[in-house]
């Protein structure tokens with residue numbers, strides 16, 4: 189049965205040109221079996237008429253232009269209670285700010301404040317407004333409260349600027365809604381540690397060695413694990429992606445810091461997934477003062493091996509624990525990954541060839557092969573979020589075996 193069947197999705201529409209794309213979203217949701225109600229702000233009605241949404245949703249579109257204000261109280265409570273999911277598309281900087289502050293001064297913000305349903309926000313605005321510190325702080329506040337975001341995407345904006353600010357495509361929003369509606373809670377009661385990001389090995393106060401890990405892969409797993417009911421501990425090195433809200437975040441700098449954080453916490457965890465990219469080597473000497481340039485002279489730096497965090501966790505593995513590692517390879521993907529699987533005493537290794545476009549570092553997709561002692565499962569290119577769920581499915585299957 190479709191995840192949409194019999195579910196009520198309330199679609200909030202705010203004033204932006206992307207509101208025309210919300211017509212397709214409403215129509216898609218209905219075609220897939222959802223009951224759809226639309227709530228529009230006064231500004232939204234300037235872009236698309238309520239009649240359009242009424243026709244597409246087959247329900248009256250609720251707006252702020254009330255003929256009979258006495259229906260206000262009843263209607264906002266009724267929709268807030270009826271919603272299985274609340275989506276705001278497009279969401280302006282204004283509605284995001286109102287939700288972050290708990291302001292309820294119109295039909296949409298009032299209904300949002302009253303609802304207990306999961307909420308998905310698809311922002312659309314000018315790049316400057318999206319990147320403004322105030323907006324980003326509001327987004328962070330909402331994320332911490334468990335609100336989900338999709339987009340905005342980059343590209344040419346209606347205002348003529350280029351950058352992040354375009355609303356995600358209706359099909360992508362519908363897919364995200366489907367994922368949220370099908371919400372499995374199969375990690376309930378399990379504590380999951382996930383490592384993400386790059387370590388830094390310091391040469392002197394201004395120089396360090398690192399890699400391109402953005403944290404996207406580890407964060408996608410953390411987000412998926414949280415949504416599936418797991419208690420998530422995120423151990424993160426240096427990252428550029430938005431950090432998901434989880435039970436606990438431990439920040440680390442070097443591989444040795446990662447080693448301490450992970451080995452100290454591993455004993456408390458049921459599942460440990462190591463997507464971080466720790467440096468295998470560090471400088472033999474780390475200088476207190478900035479190294480001076482020696483004109484005309486070669487600089488030879490000696491490096492020593494760092495501890496292998498995953499191997500250490502593998503050595504201290506407790507009964508009932510499931511250990512997952514990643515293998516970032518540039519050649520002989522499967523052979524190298526299999527060697528790491530056994531050397532690090534892992535239950536599962538996620539092998540990715542980081543030279544292939546659409547895979548590996550700092551992209552939103554990955555191409556991976558899931559390898560266990562029993563066999564291997566090559567997967568096509570998919571979003572890191574989708575891969576995260578495939579990894580968690582595999583972990584649960586291994587635990588049930």
Ligand code: PMT
Nearest residue numbers: 401402403404405465496497498513514515516548549550
């Ligand atoms: O963060 P993104 O930009 O999304 O990029 C994702 C990713 C490419 C970083 C991720 O998909 C990935 O492949 N992570 C593993 C990177 C890595 O260090 O691979 P490795 O083959 O060198 O290490 C194998 C395993 O041992 C990994 O689980 C790693 O975390 C771990 N390791 C490595 C070195 C070390 N000293 N200690 C470790 O525990």
